[in-house]
Amino acid sequence: MRVMVFVKATEDSEQGMTPSPELDQMFVDMGKFNEELVNAGVLVAGDGLKPSSFGKRVAFDGPSRTVIDGPFAETRELVAGYWLWEVKDMDEAVEWVRRCPNPMFGPSEIEIRPLYEMEDFADLIPAEAAAIHDGVGDKLANR
Amino acid sequence: MRHYPLRMAADATHRAIEAVFRIERARLIAGLARLTRDVDRAEELAQEVLVIALTEWPRSGVPDNPGAWLMAAAKRRAIDGVRYHAMRERKHAEIARELDEERDMSAEAVEAAIDDPLGDELLGLIFAACHPVISPEARAALTLRLVGGLTVEEIARAFLSNDATIAARITRAKKAIAKAGVQFEVPRGAELTVRLGSVLEVVYLIFNEGYAATTGPSLVRPPLCGEAQRLARILAGLMPEQPEVLGLLALVEIQASRLAARAGADGRFVPLTEQNRARWDQLLIRRGLDALDRVEALGGSDGPYALQAALAACHARARSAEATDWQRIAALYDRLGQVMPSPVVELNRAVAHSMAFGPEAGLRLVDEMADAAMLRNYAPLPAACGDFLFRAGRREEARAAFETAAALTGNERERDFLLARAAACSE
Numbered sequence: 001m002r003v004m005v006f007v008k009a010t011e012d013s014e015q016g017m018t019p020s021p022e023l024d025q026m027f028v029d030m031g032k033f034n035e036e037l038v039n040a041g042v043l044v045a046g047d048g049l050k051p052s053s054f055g056k057r058v059a060f061d062g063p064s065r066t067v068i069d070g071p072f073a074e075t076r077e078l079v080a081g082y083w084l085w086e087v088k089d090m091d092e093a094v095e096w097v098r099r100c101p102n103p104m105f106g107p108s109e110i111e112i113r114p115l116y117e118m119e120d121f122a123d124l125i126p127a128e129a130a131a132i133h134d135g136v137g138d139k140l141a142n143r
Numbered sequence: 144m145r146h147y148p149l150r151m152a153a154d155a156t157h158r159a160i161e162a163v164f165r166i167e168r169a170r171l172i173a174g175l176a177r178l179t180r181d182v183d184r185a186e187e188l189a190q191e192v193l194v195i196a197l198t199e200w201p202r203s204g205v206p207d208n209p210g211a212w213l214m215a216a217a218k219r220r221a222i223d224g225v226r227y228h229a230m231r232e233r234k235h236a237e238i239a240r241e242l243d244e245e246r247d248m249s250a251e252a253v254e255a256a257i258d259d260p261l262g263d264e265l266l267g268l269i270f271a272a273c274h275p276v277i278s279p280e281a282r283a284a285l286t287l288r289l290v291g292g293l294t295v296e297e298i299a300r301a302f303l304s305n306d307a308t309i310a311a312r313i314t315r316a317k318k319a320i321a322k323a324g325v326q327f328e329v330p331r332g333a334e335l336t337v338r339l340g341s342v343l344e345v346v347y348l349i350f351n352e353g354y355a356a357t358t359g360p361s362l363v364r365p366p367l368c369g370e371a372q373r374l375a376r377i378l379a380g381l382m383p384e385q386p387e388v389l390g391l392l393a394l395v396e397i398q399a400s401r402l403a404a405r406a407g408a409d410g411r412f413v414p415l416t417e418q419n420r421a422r423w424d425q426l427l428i429r430r431g432l433d434a435l436d437r438v439e440a441l442g443g444s445d446g447p448y449a450l451q452a453a454l455a456a457c458h459a460r461a462r463s464a465e466a467t468d469w470q471r472i473a474a475l476y477d478r479l480g481q482v483m484p485s486p487v488v489e490l491n492r493a494v495a496h497s498m499a500f501g502p503e504a505g506l507r508l509v510d511e512m513a514d515a516a517m518l519r520n521y522a523p524l525p526a527a528c529g530d531f532l533f534r535a536g537r538r539e540e541a542r543a544a545f546e547t548a549a550a551l552t553g554n555e556r557e558r559d560f561l562l563a564r565a566a567a568c569s570e
Contacts, residue, residue: 041374045426086372089162091159092166094162096166
């Protein structure tokens with residue numbers, strides 16, 4: 001199964017990165033951890049995200065679209081980085097996260113969310129919707 | 144009442160221990176196999192320390208470095224075993240005095256065995272499990288057992304075999320390794336090239352058994368593909384300088400990207416050119432193309448796996464079937480036919496030429512195939528001929544070819560597809 005692993009933001013991470021010996025060490029530790037993930041065949045993709053001050057949001061309400069510039073409040077709910085992992089189950093994902101070096105200087109959180117798989121959609125999407133989905137695919141493919 | 148708190152906590156700890164064990168098992172066996180020179184004993188020791196962990200960790204908590212803990216516990220048992228056997232073999236009391244020295248030496252050997260920052264031991268185990276003294280099928284079973292951590296039952300299910308057959312196959316393979324005195328080391332120099340070929344062959348065999356299920360009711364068996372992908376990713380992580388390892392990785396990533404599109408909603412086979420490309424997994428395609436770029440940077444584009452990956456990439460890059468660069472595909476098959484000559488490659492080369500230069504070009508190449516006799520019972524040959532004949536307007540001959548192909552295939556879904564094509568010839 002695939003899981004998305006989110007490193008949640010902190011006040012620190014929202015300030016951006018300033019060079020320091022501690023940051024250097026964190027990069028070294030994180031590099032080793034990433035290498036372990038690669039060598040175990042677990043890591044599929046991953047990246048760090050810039051602070052939300054670089055981000056934008058688009059709010060939807062009926063026909064209206066409103067663009068909101070960052071930074072955003074509710075820091076703890078923001079994402080500072082992500083991995084995409086291939087694991088056997090959630091227990092294995094949790095065990096790998098346990099092994100992750102501290103991703104932030106202070107207290108922080110990592111959240112693991114399983115991706116929907118093909119089988120999940122089989123029961124979820126009605127046949128007509130699936131047909132439309134496929135039709136869109138055909139159009140895209142034949143463009 | 145299943146969900147009272149105490150039981151839940153115990154279950155959670157057990158699940159955590161099992162997850163730790165799944166992650167550590169292959170490395171544990173690898174280190175222990177190198178130490179004991181006995182893969183059976185290594186597996187036993189690994190199992191024994193799992194039992195110890197299951198008793199101790201719920202009380203003490205999961206240790207900070209569970210891998211090192213498990214290895215240390217296994218090493219203690221291994222040394223006890225060494226002492227016990229030494230005692231039994233040499234019953235003289237005076238020799239017992241030497242044992243302390245011997246134990247110290249063993250302890251050093253064990254320390255060395257734990258230290259595996261480069262994953263060298265895991266690689267050594269993979270190379271041993273894929274040793275050419277064992278048949279490719281047995282290599283696949285042993286690799287899935289030792290490295291993939293699959294149970295005998297899971298492997299039997301994956302290969303649509305029965306438990307007893309697979310268990311016997313694994314036992315024979317282990318005996319063959321022991322008898323041949325196979326070292327659990329990564330081979331060097333010229334031997335590496337030969338032995339690496341044997342490893343890659345096993346990974347691709349596992350992948351293909353999942354991707355193009357040769358027997359049984361379902362067209363694909365994604366779990367086997369997943370195991371092969373994981374093995375290829377591990378190998379690419381541990382041997383990043385080997386172009387053919389990256390070539391194989393690129394090949395399986397790109398082919399796996401089409402798994403969801405290969406079977407229609409009713410389970411029927413959907414040929415590549417008719418697949419809904421929106422269902423191709425773009426993440427896997429990107430990973431495959433990245434790996435292929437690395438192959439090129441290493442100057443390995445002419446390797447058999449690299450060429451096959453380049454072929455798969457041609458399809459992956461095409462936005463639609465019509466946009467496929469068949470001339471490049473034909474040229475790549477020309478090259479592959481030289482690097483890795485085989486009747487199957489020749490057949491695919493004929494198909495590519497028929498797409499690039501017309502059905503007559505395909506028929507001409509099939510006629511020229513000197514080894515066609517070897518393919519007498521190979522369903523894809525008459526299936527391809529049927530397609531060339533159909534496109535050349537020779538409907539009667541095409542129908543006969545499709546019917547021959549349908550009679551030869553062992554896969555029920557494929558048979559339906561071929562019979563449908565035969566029926567379409569009379570329309």
